[in-house]
Amino acid sequence: MISATRRRLYIAALACAFVTALPAAQAADVEVRFKVCATGDVLARPLCWGIRRAGLEVASGQREGRRSGSAASDCLEFTATVPASALEGDAPADAWLCSNADTLESYVPSVGDTFARTRIGHSDGQWRVQVTAAEWQRRTVGNAGDLLTVHYHRTDDLYHNMSLWTWDEHLHRAPKENELLPVGRDAFGLVFQIDTGLYGDRGDAVGLVPRRNADWQYKDGGDRMWRPSMGDDVYIVQDDNRIHTEEPDVTPKVRLVTLDADHHLTVRFSHRLPVGDWTPDKFKLTTEDGEQLHVKAVWPFRHRGDRCAVYSVETDDLLVYPGKSYVLDVDGFGPQHVRIGHIVMDPARFYDADARLGANYTPASTTFRVFAPGATQAWVVVADTLEGDEGTMAQPMTVNDKGVWSVTVEGDLAGKYYAYRLGGQGFDPQEEITDVYATCTQARKTRSLIVDLSKTDPEGFRDYKYNGPMSPADAVVYELHIRDFTIADTSGIQHKGKYLGLTETGTHVPGDPSTKTGLDHLVEMGVTHVQIMPIQDFDNEETAGDPYNWGYMPVHFNSPDGWYASDPYGPAKIRELKEAIKALHDHGIGVILDVVYNHTAGWAPFEKLVPEYYYRLTDAGNMSNGSGCGNEFASEHPMARKFILDSLRFWVEEYEVDGFRFDLMGLIDGTTMRMAHEELSKIHPGILLYGEPWTGGSTPLKPITDKQQVAGTGIGAFSDGFRDAIKGDRDGGAPGFIEAGDRVWGVINGLKGGIDDWSRDPVDSVNYFEAHDNLTAWDKILQCTPDASLEMHQRMMRFGALILFTAQGMPFVHAGQEYCRTKGGAHNSYNLPDEINRLELKREHRDVFEYHRGMISLRKAHPALRLQTRDEVHKRMTFPQPPHEKSIVCLIDSAGVPGEPAGRILILLNGESEPKAFDLPAGEWMIYADADRAGIDVLGVAAGRVELPAHSGIMMAQ
DSSP states (O other), X not given: OOOHHHHHHHHHHHHHHHOOOOOOOOOOEEEEEEEEEESTTGGGSOEEEEEEETTEEEEEEEOOSEEEEOSSSEEEEEEEEEEGGGTOSSSOEEEEEEEOSSSOOXXXXXXXXXXXXXXXXXXXXXXXXXXXXXXXXXXXXXXXXXXXXXXXXXXXXXXXXXXXEEEETTSSOOOSOSEEOOOEEOSSSEEEEEEGGGSSSTTOOEEEEEEETTOGGGBOSSOEEEOGGGOSEEEEETTEEEEESSOOOOSOOEEEEEXXXXXXXXXXXXXXXXXXXXXXGGEEEEETTSOEEOEEEEEEESOBTTEEEEEEEEESSOOOTTTOOEEEEETTTEEEEOEEOGGGGOTXXXXXXXXXXXXXXXXXXXXXXXXXXXXXXXXXXXXXXXXXXXXXXXXXXXXXXXXXXXXXEESOOTTOEEEEEEESTTOOTTOOBOOTTOSSBOTTOSSEEOOOXXXXXXXXXXXXXXXXXXXXXXXXXXXXXXXHHHOSGGGOOSSTTSGGGGGOOSOEETTEEEEEOHHHHHHHHTOSEEEEOOOEEESSOOSTTOOOOOOOSEEEEEEEOGGGSSOSSTTHHHHHHHHHHHHHHHTTOEEEEEEOTTOOOTTOTHHHHSTTTSBOBOTTXXXXXXXXXXXXXXXXXXXXXXXXXXXXXXXXXXXXXXEEEETTGGGXXXXXXXXXXXXXXXXXXXXXXXXXXXXXXXXXXXXXXXHHHHTTTTOEEEOHHHHHHHHBSSSSSOBOHHHHSOOHHHHHHHHTTTTTTTOSSGGGEEEOSOOSSSSOHHHHHHHHOTTSOHHHHHHHHHHHHHHHHTSSSEEEEETTGGGTOOOTTOSOOTTOOHHHHOOOOTTTTHHHHHHHHHHHHHHHHOGGGSOOSHHHHHHHEEOOOOSSTTEEEEEEEOTTOTTOOOSEEEEEEEOSSSOEEEEOOSSOEEEEEOSSOBSSSOOEEEOSEEEEOTTEEEEEEO
């Protein structure tokens, strides 16, 4: 019998398959009158036109009408009917016209075509396009050898508003527009033409990513990198990350057949095929030993019209899993091996909430458990050595009814190594597989170390009791990378680039005891938490010669990485990480781990244990790539969700950590995130959970865990809108408020904790204007204002700090931001050397550091800057009319806020490039922060009016 859960799943899917779409309401149409004039033979060739608005095509067609005039000035007049919605709205509409000199008929010019672009005018109730003979241009390429033609095929035939995003591999040089439109269509698909001479240096690769509607949510696949050795005519295909140098076969194929329920297979074709062609007699199902099964029915999934690419095949016979393998012979396509699909995701059959997976050690025995429902045999290999057969024993394991294998091995196994072996369809019983729950992996070896974790605790480690902020608004988070923070020669730290570097006290710049470094710098600054960039075992060799890495390609989630340890082998990584955490705790600083549960490095062991379970798949059966890193962890699958929750609990209980920052949190389903918050808060009431509310590309996960999904849940989200309002676009592009006084509304909304935009309460908002990604704030300021003085640049940094620390929500600072960290203009330094990433310059920008330090102390002294609820913000914060367009006045009625010493707080911000005067509310105002200094001591008293220097702010109180 099919379970109730699975029956509901299939009924819902089949119901969706047979819903007939109702006709959409017809929008009113309008006529656009074209008058197009040109000389020569421009109008004698095929003329295509298109109308684009907000970067997207809304109408297109080919020429019609008649010509009039002389040979010297030929004109064509015609009208086109387009939807009124195509022209209405704030965004202007453009008309594109192209005289096609080749067979690629498109309004986007190919090389050699003549084209014109102009705005659509509107007067006297009539829409008009007028093009004079002088407005035409001819598309050329700088060098004939630089022309690259890219052919793009989509198996779903959905080509409308597809474009090709391009860039040079080193991000040194690119054309004015990275987004390329197709210049036409041939028998294979769309055609794009690229002038490679506009990208980088000669010989550099050019990146290619197709996407729809100019939206990264509709990105097709991962980065495809074209190199000159591939030739100047290449082919790319939907859901295929390869670049083909010869035209590939794109005729219909069976992509995948999966076993999804007790009586259901799913067949995925590469193309949409006629629904009427696929009747039960077209499918022959047998076991691999020849037993024939009866196909009862075939149901189309998610078809459009009378064509569909995905079909459910229903059988009379029970499909046995595990234990049997099947072959489906599809008429015209031949036999297809049936792979395991959704059947393994049925929580009624394959979910064990209580199983303690991994190696559960005691001095008397160790119990090993592994989830491997597809295996028919399993062994744990326990060995004296990391490799080889010497001192090795393979213990057979038994399986429960949930797919969990286990065995208890007697004796004290601490110091021994272990791995698993699996037998059954698709498994090699001689291959050793690393335990995904391993707590002490050994560099790149398959076997992991069995550890008595209690013996890795520093003295007093378990005495820790969290007494830090209980609200995110009371926290000040400082993001650091273990290596960056201590590696510089000027750090004065002995254990450079290591966990132990965080334990050292009394460190300072050599010869300058007043310039503290390392742990002492954190204490001096006054931060409440450090967020440590990924230390879960990541994709490296863990040797001293490893290239620099941020750690965002995780391999083993429950083991610290050995690159930061004194020895990558043995338990040193565990002990030394705990010592670093204890040192921070001893100085009153909480520890937040930056975790990357949204994807893994390609050779993580999950796929070897349960094929196609731990990763999301596309309809084509490929790994989805919403991370931009090759895969997505399927957090919604029951045992994958359990893995994440078990792992998070492990880090809190074993390492006493105080919070987690989730990389690409958008890819971790909302249920898992909410469960994590609920369960971890029971263990650690003050725990902080927050993350990036976006993805790195399109994903099957719906909805993604974005800002709207986490608002009000106790899980914070980075406020990227506030970031961009403060400093401007991330990498190049337009400036923000601190450089140009622009984006005033974004700053005001950020000061209110995002409650008029996305947050439910200000505590939802993680406020920042610099993080490890993108240009540092200092480099962004240099890019936007290259001619400003050093003093002005430093003032802009102080200005940003004033805005950040007076905003409602949780402030977040990137290491070195407080003293103008530069990466030399590099916006993605994940693999760049220490010369780019190391931290120095505190002495050179001491005034900026002191300002950050003062603003932190000021924030801590004023609870009115740390309001908890939307109602409090609306009740207490007002924004009176500012005196100038690029200025902001923020008044906080702070009387009665518990612990607040001031009755009113006034924040004035001048984004202008010259001094501006502000009238003050009645009475005398004590100044605590101005353009140059900040802190809890009164800097002066003002009344009536104050003048603020360019690009600066002031905070006053009564």
